[in-house]
Amino acid sequence: MGVNLAQITPRASVLILALACVSIFATGCSTTGSSFSVQASTSKSKAEALPKPKVVAKPIAKGLDSNGSLDPFSSTYKPLPSVTTAIVGATILTAAGQEIEGGSVVFSDGKIVAVGKDIAIPEGAKWIDGKAKFVTPGLIDIHSHLGVYPSPGVQANSDGNEATDPNTAEVWAEHSVWPQDPGFNRAREGGVTSLQILPGSANLFGGRSVTLKNVPATTIQGMKFPGAPYGLKMACGENPKRVYGSRTRAPSTRMGNIAVARRAWIDAADYNRKWAEYRAKANAGKADGDPPKRDLKLETLAGVLNGDILVQNHCYRADEMALMIDMAKEFGYKITTFHHASEAYKLAPALREADICAATWADWQGFKMESLDGIAENAGIVQAYGACAIIHSDDPTMIQHLNQEAALAMGAAARAGIPVSRLEAIKWITANPARAMGIGNKTGTIEVGKMADIVVWDADPFSTFALAQTVFVDGGIAYDRADPATHARSDFDLGRPSLEAKP
Amino acid sequence: MKPLVLSFALMTASPLVVNAAPIAIINARIETAGPLGSIRQGTLVMDKGRIVAVGSGVTVPADAQIIDAKGKVVTPGLILASTSLGISEIEQVPSTRDDGAGGQIGAAFNPAAGVDPDAPSIGLARLNGSTRAFLTPVAGRGGNGAHAHDDSAFQTAGGHEEEDPTLFAGQSIGISLAAGAPDMVFKSNAGMVLEFGETAAAAAGGSRGASLIILKQVLADVRHFIANRAAYDRGEGRELLARRLDLEALIPVVQGKTPLLVRVSSANDIRQILKLAREEKLLVVLEGAEEGWRVAKDIAAQNIPVMIDAQAALPSSFETLGTHLGNAAALNAAGVKVSIMGSRDYNNLRQSRMNAGTAVAHGLPYQAALASITLNPAKIWGVDKDLGSLEPGKIADVVVWTGDPMEGQSYPSAVYIGGVSQALTSRSTELATRYKPRADGSARPAYRN
Numbered sequence A: 001m002g003v004n005l006a007q008i009t010p011r012a013s014v015l016i017l018a019l020a021c022v023s024i025f026a027t028g029c030s031t032t033g034s035s036f037s038v039q040a041s042t043s044k045s046k047a048e049a050l051p052k053p054k055v056v057a058k059p060i061a062k063g064l065d066s067n068g069s070l071d072p073f074s075s076t077y078k079p080l081p082s083v084t085t086a087i088v089g090a091t092i093l094t095a096a097g098q099e100i101e102g103g104s105v106v107f108s109d110g111k112i113v114a115v116g117k118d119i120a121i122p123e124g125a126k127w128i129d130g131k132a133k134f135v136t137p138g139l140i141d142i143h144s145h146l147g148v149y150p151s152p153g154v155q156a157n158s159d160g161n162e163a164t165d166p167n168t169a170e171v172w173a174e175h176s177v178w179p180q181d182p183g184f185n186r187a188r189e190g191g192v193t194s195l196q197i198l199p200g201s202a203n204l205f206g207g208r209s210v211t212l213k214n215v216p217a218t219t220i221q222g223m224k225f226p227g228a229p230y231g232l233k234m235a236c237g238e239n240p241k242r243v244y245g246s247r248t249r250a251p252s253t254r255m256g257n258i259a260v261a262r263r264a265w266i267d268a269a270d271y272n273r274k275w276a277e278y279r280a281k282a283n284a285g286k287a288d289g290d291p292p293k294r295d296l297k298l299e300t301l302a303g304v305l306n307g308d309i310l311v312q313n314h315c316y317r318a319d320e321m322a323l324m325i326d327m328a329k330e331f332g333y334k335i336t337t338f339h340h341a342s343e344a345y346k347l348a349p350a351l352r353e354a355d356i357c358a359a360t361w362a363d364w365q366g367f368k369m370e371s372l373d374g375i376a377e378n379a380g381i382v383q384a385y386g387a388c389a390i391i392h393s394d395d396p397t398m399i400q401h402l403n404q405e406a407a408l409a410m411g412a413a414a415r416a417g418i419p420v421s422r423l424e425a426i427k428w429i430t431a432n433p434a435r436a437m438g439i440g441n442k443t444g445t446i447e448v449g450k451m452a453d454i455v456v457w458d459a460d461p462f463s464t465f466a467l468a469q470t471v472f473v474d475g476g477i478a479y480d481r482a483d484p485a486t487h488a489r490s491d492f493d494l495g496r497p498s499l500e501a502k503p
Numbered sequence B: 001m002k003p004l005v006l007s008f009a010l011m012t013a014s015p016l017v018v019n020a021a022p023i024a025i026i027n028a029r030i031e032t033a034g035p036l037g038s039i040r041q042g043t044l045v046m047d048k049g050r051i052v053a054v055g056s057g058v059t060v061p062a063d064a065q066i067i068d069a070k071g072k073v074v075t076p077g078l079i080l081a082s083t084s085l086g087i088s089e090i091e092q093v094p095s096t097r098d099d100g101a102g103g104q105i106g107a108a109f110n111p112a113a114g115v116d117p118d119a120p121s122i123g124l125a126r127l128n129g130s131t132r133a134f135l136t137p138v139a140g141r142g143g144n145g146a147h148a149h150d151d152s153a154f155q156t157a158g159g160h161e162e163e164d165p166t167l168f169a170g171q172s173i174g175i176s177l178a179a180g181a182p183d184m185v186f187k188s189n190a191g192m193v194l195e196f197g198e199t200a201a202a203a204a205g206g207s208r209g210a211s212l213i214i215l216k217q218v219l220a221d222v223r224h225f226i227a228n229r230a231a232y233d234r235g236e237g238r239e240l241l242a243r244r245l246d247l248e249a250l251i252p253v254v255q256g257k258t259p260l261l262v263r264v265s266s267a268n269d270i271r272q273i274l275k276l277a278r279e280e281k282l283l284v285v286l287e288g289a290e291e292g293w294r295v296a297k298d299i300a301a302q303n304i305p306v307m308i309d310a311q312a313a314l315p316s317s318f319e320t321l322g323t324h325l326g327n328a329a330a331l332n333a334a335g336v337k338v339s340i341m342g343s344r345d346y347n348n349l350r351q352s353r354m355n356a357g358t359a360v361a362h363g364l365p366y367q368a369a370l371a372s373i374t375l376n377p378a379k380i381w382g383v384d385k386d387l388g389s390l391e392p393g394k395i396a397d398v399v400v401w402t403g404d405p406m407e408g409q410s411y412p413s414a415v416y417i418g419g420v421s422q423a424l425t426s427r428s429t430e431l432a433t434r435y436k437p438r439a440d441g442s443a444r445p446a447y448r449n
Helices: A011-026 A033-049 A182-189 A238-245 A254-283 A296-305 A318-331 A348-354 A378-384 A398-415 A422-428 A431-436 B003-012 B120-127 B198-203 B208-227 B229-233 B244-254 B267-280 B292-301 B327-333 B351-361 B366-372 B375-380 B427-435
Strands: A085-093 A099-108 A111-116 A126-129 A134-137 A139-144 A192-197 A205-208 A210-213 A231-235 A310-315 A335-340 A357-360 A389-391 A454-457 A468-473 A476-480 B023-031 B038-047 B050-055 B065-068 B073-076 B078-083 B130-135 B168-176 B185-195 B260-264 B284-288 B306-309 B338-341 B398-401 B412-417
Touching: A085 A422, A085 A454, A134 A139, A139 A335, A139 A398, A139 A431, A182 A192, A182 A398, A182 A468, A182 A476, A192 A398, A192 A468, A205 A296, A231 A296, A238 A254, A254 A296, A254 A318, A310 A318, A318 A335, A318 A348, A348 A357, A348 A378, A357 A378, A357 A431, A378 A389, A378 A398, A378 A422, A389 A398, A389 A422, A389 A431, A398 A422, A398 B351, A422 A431, B023 B398, B073 B078, B078 B338, B078 B351, B078 B375, B120 B130, B120 B412, B120 B427, B130 B185, B130 B412, B168 B244, B185 B198, B185 B244, B198 B208, B208 B229, B208 B244, B208 B267, B260 B267, B267 B284, B267 B292, B292 B306, B292 B327, B306 B327, B327 B338, B327 B366, B338 B351, B338 B366, B338 B375, B351 B366, B366 B375
Parallel strands: A085 A126, A085 A134, A139 A192, A231 A310, A310 A335, A335 A357, A357 A389, B023 B065, B023 B073, B078 B130, B185 B260, B260 B284, B284 B306, B306 B338
Antiparallel strands: A085 A099, A099 A111, A134 A454, A192 A210, A205 A231, A454 A468, A468 A476, B023 B038, B038 B050, B073 B398, B130 B168, B168 B185, B398 B412
16 A cells, blocks of 8 residues: 655654654555554654754655555556345356355355355345356456557557567556457456456566456556556567567577576666665664665566566476576576466476466467467366466457367367366466466455355356356456346447447 | 369369278267258268268168267368468468468469478368368468467557558468378369458558559459450550459459459448449458448348358457457348358467357357358358268268367367378377376476487
C-alpha cells in the first residue's frame, strides 16, 4: 500500500515522517496509511516540543522514493455483485488433486466456503444444477497480450513492445493495456478469469507485466488483480538480437544478449546497495544529503533481486534456458517461469530442480529456428519428470481455447506412452499458472477460502465440443451463456451493424 | 480435366508400392463423410489402393490383412483446404519459404517447384490425420498465418511490413502427403488465388475501388488476349495491363473452368465479389469470409462455396468486425457448402479438425463438420470423384483414430494414403522418444547418436 505523505501538511512533521518512513522502509515498509496516521499524531507533538532541527535529510517525495511497495496505479477492482451460490451434483476438477463425481461447491461473499460430495447447502443459497456438468477453477493464462496488442490490430493500438532499447525494464504493461479490447470478452467466454498481460519479447528486459481479473472495466486499474505481484518480462534468443542487431547495436548475438543482461544486473545490484546505504544512514539519523535518484529501470530490476517481482522469461531453447538459470544464480534472483519453453522437455529434470515452470503450447512450433524442436509432447514430458507444466496462449484466439490446447498436449502425451490424467492436466491451465503468477494462494483451485473464480462446463472441459456455460469471478456471474444480459460488449462494439446482429 | 486422366494423376502421386493383399479394418465406428453416413460398427476393405467395400455387413476377403479397430473411429483422410504445407517450412527463415512470388509474378506463379517432399511438417500433418493438401500461395501478406504472434510483430500488431502485394497470388495445387513420393503434386492448376479487401486495396494503391477497376481490366485483358492472340504475338493491338504469363494463367479462370479462390472478409467486400462473379461468369470460392454469415443467403443463391477458419472470433481488422463463432453454422444452414480450414498457419496443422469441432459446439451439425474437412474441400477443388469420403471405388485415403477425430486427445493409430500404410513418425516423435523419461523415470544421458 502507498503511504500518502501528501495528507500531512505541517512542514516539520513531513521531515520527521520522512525519517519515520525511511526506518520503516528498512524493514520493508509495507505499512498501511491508517497505521501511519497514528504515528503521525504522536510524531507531531514531539516535533512541536523539539528545538528547530538542522536539516540532515531532505524529505523524499513519494514519486522520488525508489520503493517497490509503492503502488502508484493501484487497483480499484470491485468484485461483481454476488449471492451465496451452490453448484450441486457436478463433476468437479478441483485442480488440487481431486476429481469429485456428484460433487458440490458452495461460495459466498466471493469466497469458496465448501466443496465435496456430501456437503450441506446453506439455506437460501442459489442452486445451480450440476447434473452432467463439469466444474473447474477459472482458467488462467500466464501469457497474454490482450489490451497491449488489441483487436483490431492496427498500428495506433499496437503497444506491446517498447522496442527502442534492449532494456526497457522501466515500462509497465498496465500503461499500454486498452481495457476496451474486445478480446477480453472473448477470453472470458472461453472460461478465462485471470490473466497476465506481458510486454512483448523484442527486448532483453521488456518491462513489467500486470495481472488482471477478467472483468469489464473502463480503466486498467479497475481490472488489476488486487495484491498480485508484478512480473518482469525477460527474453532470450532470437528476438532481441534480431531487433537490435538489425540496427547495428548491441545485442546482435546470443552472447551479446547475455552480456547486456549481466551488465544490467550489476547496475541493479549497485542501485540496490546505494539505496540500502542511504536508508541505513537515514535510519540512524546520519543521512547527509540527497537520496539516490530514483531510476524506474533499475528499480524494477532491483525488485527482482529483492524477490518482489517475478521473472517471466521468454526462452525457447534448452541450452539457453540453462544459461538463464546460471545467470540467475550469478546475481541471486529466481526465474519463476520459462515462457514458450519449446525445449523444456530436454531440460525437465533441471527445471524441477530449480523449481521453474515451463509455460508452453501443444504443437505450435517451427515458426522460427528456436521453435523448431517444439513438440506436442512437451507438457507431458515436463509433467512426467515431475516439473511444473503450464499451457499458455500468447494469442488472442488460443486464449479462448486453452482447454483444447491442453487436450492436444494430453493426446500427444498418451501417444508417447506417458498419459496425463485430466486431474493433472487441469492444473496446466489453472493452479500452475496461478502459482507462477504469485496468486496461487488466492485463486487457481477449488478449495475452501479461495476466490470463487469458477467455470461450469457443459461437458468434459477437455472436449472440443465443451463450452463454458457460466463463468464466475469472485462469486459474481461474469458470463452466462444462457443470459445475454451478461454478454459484455466493449465500447468498441457499440453502434456497429456487423456486431449488432447475430447469426 | 477428364476424370480418367485425373484418376491416373491421383494414383501416380502415391507410391506405387501398394499392399499385395487387401486390408480390412473391422469393428470400427466408420464416419464415411459420404452417402453411407455414419456406421456404428462396420468394416472397410481396401485393395489395390482403392476402397472396395464399406458397411456393417461386409464380408472380409479370405486373404485380407485384418486391422481390429474396436473402440476406434475411421474417417476419410483429412484434406487441408488451403495451406502452405510443404512450401513454407519455417516462417522466419526466408530461404525455407516458397509460398509466394512477391511482386515479380502474379497469376502465373505456380508453387509446385517449391514443394519439399522431405519437409518435416509433412510427417507432422500425417500425424494429424491429413492425407492431401491444397497449396494456395500468399500475395505478399506478411507471415504465413492469421495469428498476429508477438514474435513477428514488433512494430505492428498485424504482421510484417513487406513489399506491396499483387492482386493475384498464383495457382493452387493439390499434393498427396504420402511418404516417399518424389512428386507429390496430384492436381495441377486446381485454381487461382485472388486477394480482395485490405490486401488488394494496398496492392492497388490504397483503395478497394481501385483494386476492383484493375481487376476488371485484367479480366477484360485476358478475354481480349484470347480473341487476339495472334495480333498480340505480332506486337499489335492495344496495350494490356497484365504480362503475358499472367494472361495465360488466367485463361481457364475467365472461361469458368477453374475456380477463383478469393480471399475476402467483410460482408460488403463479399457482395462486390458476388457481383463480379455474376458479371464475369466466374467460378468463385470464398476464403476467409469472416462476415459471410451476414450475406449467407446471397452466397447460397450463387452456389458459391466458402472456406473459413471456424475459430475466428475477433474483430482482428476493420474488415472482420463481424467475425462470429456462429459463421459456419449460419452458412451451412443457408445452404452454403462450407469447408473448414485451420488458420493458414502451417504450425497449426491440427487446427482444421479442432476448428470443425469448435464449429459443432457453435451449432454446425456433426456430419457437416466432418464433410467440411474431407468431402467439401474435395468438391471445391474438383477431386471428389476420387477423394473426400469413404465409398467403394474411391482412393483409399483412410485414417483410423483412437477416438473422435475432432477431439484434441484423439490421434491416428493408422493412416493409409492410396491404400499404403504410412509410418506414424516425424521429427517430433523422434525428439519425444529421445527425451521422454525411461521406464525407471530417469532421463537418458546426453545424446550419443
